Amino acid sequence: MTDGEAQAVDSADDELGRSAGVREYFGDRYDIVAQYAERLREEGEVRGLIGPREVVRLWERHLLNSAAVAPYLGGARSVADIGSGAGLPGIVLAIQRPDVEFHLIEPMERRTVWLQEIVETLGLGNVQVKRGRAEEYHDALEVDIVTSRAVAALGKLARMSLPLVRPGGAMVVLKGRNVEREIEPARKVLRSFKTAEPEILEGRTVEGVEPTTILRITRR
Structure with missing residues (x-):
């Protein structure tokens, strides 16, 4: 991508973030999401949280992509976001759902420092890092929902996630379009946790933004 192309993408993404559709989608939580977006734009690359090509696509590729999970949290009271990184999807979802307790689990110290800074800056009293x-x-932890984004292949991800899920709860994770290919190799692991059949769901946010592929696996 040339500098000119990057600037054009950046401008389009910024315009999307300010659009009436996005403002309506986030409602009274929009200003907090926008503040988070600005911090990501200013510090994401230099702090090693997102790549340089992703800075110019924050709203479409990251914020709205993460927000698409929110409708699938249902009546959950507690959520663990594993491999939380820059806070995607955990921070976005915590902004959307202030009634839910979020646990952002991240192994890298510099990322947990960032996450704690963001939690304090945005005043997210429903988040623990x-x-x-x-x-x-x-x-040590049992929650209603475990989320994640770009952490691992499904078999490994299930071994990491499902022990945190209470019976009746679920993994609700962001995956790529080819997620169906990951299901069969993960069958043995899923059977060991007595899960229901995996559901491939479509997460929609605002008009013109590509739907997100979401995988939900309920623990019986």
Whole structure:
């Protein structure tokens, strides 16, 4: 991508972020999401949270992509976001759902420092940042929903996530279009946790933005 192309994408993404559709979608939480977006735009690349090509696509590729999970949280009271990184989707979802307790689990210290700064800056009283791998919390934390984004292939991700999910709860994770290919190799792991059949769902946000592929696996 040339500098000119990057500037054009950046301008289009910024325009999307200010659009009436996005403002309406986030409602009274829009200003907080916009503040988070600005921090990501200013610091995301220099702090090693997102790549340089992603800075110019924050709203479409990251914020709205993450927000698409929110309708699938249902009546959850607690959520763990594993491998939270820059806070995608955990921070976005915590902004959208202030009634839900969020645990952002991230092993890298510099990222947990960032997450804690963001939590304090945005005044997110419903968020706890936990440093460590998901496996370290298997016997210490049980939640209604576990989320993640671009963490691991499904078999490995299920081993990391499902021990954190209470019976009746679910993994609700962001995946690529080819997620169906990951399901069969993960069957043995899923059977060991007595899960229901995986559901491939479509997450829609605002008109003109590509739907997000979401995988939901309920623990019986």
